[in-house]
Amino acid sequence: MKLRNKFKFDKRARQSLITYAMVIIAFVVVQILLATGSMTSLMKGLLVPLCVYAILAVSLNLTVGILGELSLGHAGFMCIGAFTGAFFSKCVQDVITIGWLRISIAIILGSAMAGLFGFLIGMPVLRLKGDYLAIVTLGFGEIIKTVVNVVYIGRDENGFHFSIKSNMDLNMTENGKTIVKGAQGITGTPKDATFTIGIILLLVTLFIVLNLINSRDGRAIMAIRDNRIAAESVGINITKYKLMAFSISAALAGSAGVLYAHNLNTLTASTNNFGYNMSINILVFVVLGGIGNIRGSIIGAVILTLLPELLRSFNLDNLRMLIYAIILIVVMLFNSAPSFIQFREKVTAVVKSKLPKKGGVN
Amino acid sequence: MKNVKKVLAIALASVMAFATVACGNEGTPAVGTESGKTAAAGTWRIGGIGPTTGGAAVYGQAVQNGAQIAVDEINAAGGINGVMIEYTFEDDENIAEKGVNAYNSLKDWGMQMLLGTVTTTPCIAVSAEAAADNMFLLTPSGSSTDILEGKTNAFQVCFTDPNQGQGSAQYIGENNMASKVAVIYDSSNAYSQGIYEKFAQEAKNYSFEIVSAEAFTADSNTDFSVQLQKAKDAGAELLFLPIYCEQSALILTQANAMGYKPTIFSCDGMDGILTLDNFDVALAEGVILLTPFVADATDDATVSFVTKYQAAYGEIPNQFAADAYDGVYIIKAAIEAANATPDMSVSDLCDALKEAMVNITVDGLTGTGMTWEATGEVSKDPKAMVIKDGVYVGY
Structure with missing residues (x-):
């Protein structure tokens, strides 16, 4: 029994190490490709978004896979992080001129704000379960997006001006500059996000999530997922642990949002980047990578982000979105359709029966 | 079973990686x-x-x-x-x-x-x-x-957007087209918002007055009855629509259903309204627009x-x-x-x-x-x- 437990622990630690190693190897490979100049501009441009989506997928997996609650409002937290971070960077653009320092502070602020909102939203919402929770989080995500779309904030020598009506209602002096311009969002965020910062942030995210999973708190969270009543009966504080997982997940999504905002010159809250479309996209990464499988989330996010862009290179421009959808369906079927699983088992049997022979020859 | 899954995952990953590198090889020399x-x-x-x-x-x-x-x-x-x-x-x-x-x-x-x-x-x-x-x-x-x-x-x-806003205000003001003007614009669209802001600024220099300015966003661009009712109640004689033709078509249809018939003034985004599907072209009769290009012009080019x-x-x-x-x-x-x-x-x-x-x-x-x-x-x-x-x- 003891041995088994020890073995299990070792296995977990090993699994975590493999995940870290995978990210670091990817980083090194990319650095080599960059140094030798054999990377296309398209790939260079995708490096930071890949980190963003990997972080989002890992953080959502914390809610969906570890806590076992379906959240469809993940992009809302990303939105909060993105706007907080971009707002901060825009304000201090002339004061702090060191890119990495500025984005680091922005990431801390953005994730703190997103975590705070995760906490506030989590309190009423986490009383619900299953489908109900999914719908309510969907609603919250949309509320966040809609509120961001009507906010106008400007700054002049008298300080900040705020309005939810229009740019002109800010009543600024001549030198005033609008920072957040309603539905047009924030324009001119400094491009501070680099692949290195993205990878560091991804590693930090992995460190937080994997350590949480393998800790006492993590086991409590998983106990709630597996059997709520049993967990409650052994004295686990359900609300506390649910809120903990949910807010950490939100905060990490916020940090991904900051990274996203600092990679593009313009930041708007539209359905495609911060609405339910994005929330579902992130969920697709998680489901494709395997619910509860952190490493799978990263792989899923990377593959699904690269796929539509790689299809660009194959002269299939008009069929691009169609092919993407078909591949998605095929992969999902391959992962979970019963007949495919049977097929895979058959293949396993064949491979297994052949393997020893090969071993014998060697 | 698990092993096979792993093998497949690795195979898939390497295919993807290969594809990436292959693309790289294809693309890089091109640059x-x-x-x-x-x-x-x-x-x-x-x-x-x-x-x-x-x-x-x-x-x-x-x-x-x-x-x-x-x-x-x-x-x-x-x-x-x-x-x-x-x-x-x-x-x-x-x-x-x-x-x-x-x-x-x-x-x-x-x-x-x-x-x-x-x-x-x-x-x-x-x-x-x-x-x-x-x-x-x-x-x-x-x-x-x-x-x-x-x-x-x-x-x-x-x-530029401000350019069009200024042009519109100038045109309406100098030709004395109306004394009360209502605006419906898309606040989620930089084009529309840009025109409207400049238009509102410039309007102060002319004799007409903006009696109602109502916004909509990309998420709420199908029902304009509220905005139209406000314009109608304010007694606007001219409706300025610095927006794209899809929404303009809806506004024209809905205004017609309400029995509200102001003069419609618009910018280049209105272009295309005559070729829009499912739109009764008769409703666009009398619409005035500032545009750099008309397909019906008779010059050779x-x-x-x-x-x-x-x-x-x-x-x-x-x-x-x-x-x-x-x-x-x-x-x-x-x-x-x-x-x-x-x-x-x-x-x-x-x-x-x-x-x-x-x-x-x-x-x-x-x-x-x-x-x-x-x-x-x-x-x-x-x-x-x-x-x-x-x-x-x-x-």
């Missing part, structure tokens, strides 16, 4: 050595970016087609300085992030000049990237001033363009197609003025074209005697048109 040589041997590579899928697809497709016609014409006539043009268009789905991906993809292809992007939001993101690379950028229809701000490499074919466009794509071209068509000719004029050659580096080419842009004068479909400021703004005159019996006529 680096090889294309440099082929380009020197003789092609101009002009890239285009715009939405060809999604809600704004109609604009992207118009630009893609319009530019293609110009490219074919120029190539048939022997190219620019005897060098042929290659033209590739990438989809951005009207999303800033996808626009940047499309831009990078075009760079891999060996793009030397960018005719794009079509819509404003992606254009702001792409023009920042292009400014960092010092890539020459001419947007056919991205009209926000944010695209140009702080960049020396970006130029516009269309009017327009007639030839419209005929070719209709033959190739089966539609009447809108202003976006005309802007793109002009865009290609503007690039041609700039290259000729700069005496540029295709073997120049992207950055050198951009510097040469930048200098040439402020000196050239181009007569196109969307304006005669177009000239450019160093900031990238175009100067040309808007034309006021009115819809009579289902066609545009000069007002």
Whole structure:
């Protein structure tokens, strides 16, 4: 029994190490490709978004896979992080001129704000379960997006001006500059996000999530997922642990949002980047990578982000979105359709029966 | 079972990785050595970016087609300085992030000049990237001033938004068209908001009064009864619609159902309303719009363009197609003025074209005697048109 437990622990630690190693190897490979100049501009441009989506997928997996609650409002937290971070960077653009320092502070602020909102939203919402929770989080995500779309904030020598009506209602002096311009969002965020910062942030995210999973708190969270009543009966504080997982997940999504905002010159809250479309996209990464499988989330996010862009290179421009959808369906079927699983088992049997022979020859 | 899954996962991952590297191998030489040589041997590579899928697809497709016609014409006539043009268009789905991906993809292809992007939001993101690379950028229809701000490499074919707002206010004021004006605009659209803001500022200098200004966003652009009711209650005689034609069509239909018949005044976004599906053209009777291009004009250039466009794509071209068509000719004029050659580096080419842009004068479909400021703004005159019996006529 003891041995088994020890073995299990070792296995977990090993699994975590493999995940870290995978990210670091990817980083090194990319650095080599960059140094030798054999990377296309398209790939260079995708490096930071890949980190963003990997972080989002890992953080959502914390809610969906570890806590076992379906959240469809993940992009809302990303939105909060993105706007907080971009707002901060825009304000201090002339004061702090060191890119990495500025984005680091922005990431801390953005994730703190997103975590705070995760906490506030989590309190009423986490009383619900299953489908109900999914719908309510969907609603919250949309509320966040809609509120961001009507906010106008400007700054002049008298300080900040705020309005939810229009740019002109800010009543600024001549030198005033609008920072957040309603539905047009924030324009001119400094491009501070680099692949290195993205990878560091991804590693930090992995460190937080994997350590949480393998800790006492993590086991409590998983106990709630597996059997709520049993967990409650052994004295686990359900609300506390649910809120903990949910807010950490939100905060990490916020940090991904900051990274996203600092990679593009313009930041708007539209359905495609911060609405339910994005929330579902992130969920697709998680489901494709395997619910509860952190490493799978990263792989899923990377593959699904690269796929539509790689299809660009194959002269299939008009069929691009169609092919993407078909591949998605095929992969999902391959992962979970019963007949495919049977097929895979058959293949396993064949491979297994052949393997020893090969071993014998060697 | 688990092992097989692992093996498959690794296999899949390596296939993906291989595909990436393979693409890399395919693409890299195209940017680096090889294309440099082929380009020197003789092609101009002009890239285009715009939405060809999604809600704004109609604009992207118009630009893609319009530019293609110009490219074919120029190539048939022997190219620019005897060098042929290659033209590739990438989809951005009207999303800033996808626009940047499309831009990078075009760079891999060996793009030397960018005719794009079509819509404003992606254009702001792409023009920042292009400014960092010092890539020459001419947007056919991205009209926000944010695209140009702080960049020396970006130029516009269309009017800036404030320009149109000012023109509209001036037109309404000087012609004493109304004393009470209502505005309905799209606050999620930089184009619409930009026009409205300048219009509201300028309105103070004229005798008319803005009695109601109501906004909608991309998420709430199907029901306008509230906005129309407010305009009606305020007694507005003229309704200013600085928006795109899809929403304008809905507003006209809904206003008609309410029995509210103000004078409608609009900008170039209204262009295309006559060719819209499921819209009763009779409702657009009497609509006045400021636009640089009308497909029914009788000058030779327009007639030839419209005929070719209709033959190739089966539609009447809108202003976006005309802007793109002009865009290609503007690039041609700039290259000729700069005496540029295709073997120049992207950055050198951009510097040469930048200098040439402020000196050239181009007569196109969307304006005669177009000239450019160093900031990238175009100067040309808007034309006021009115819809009579289902066609545009000069007002």
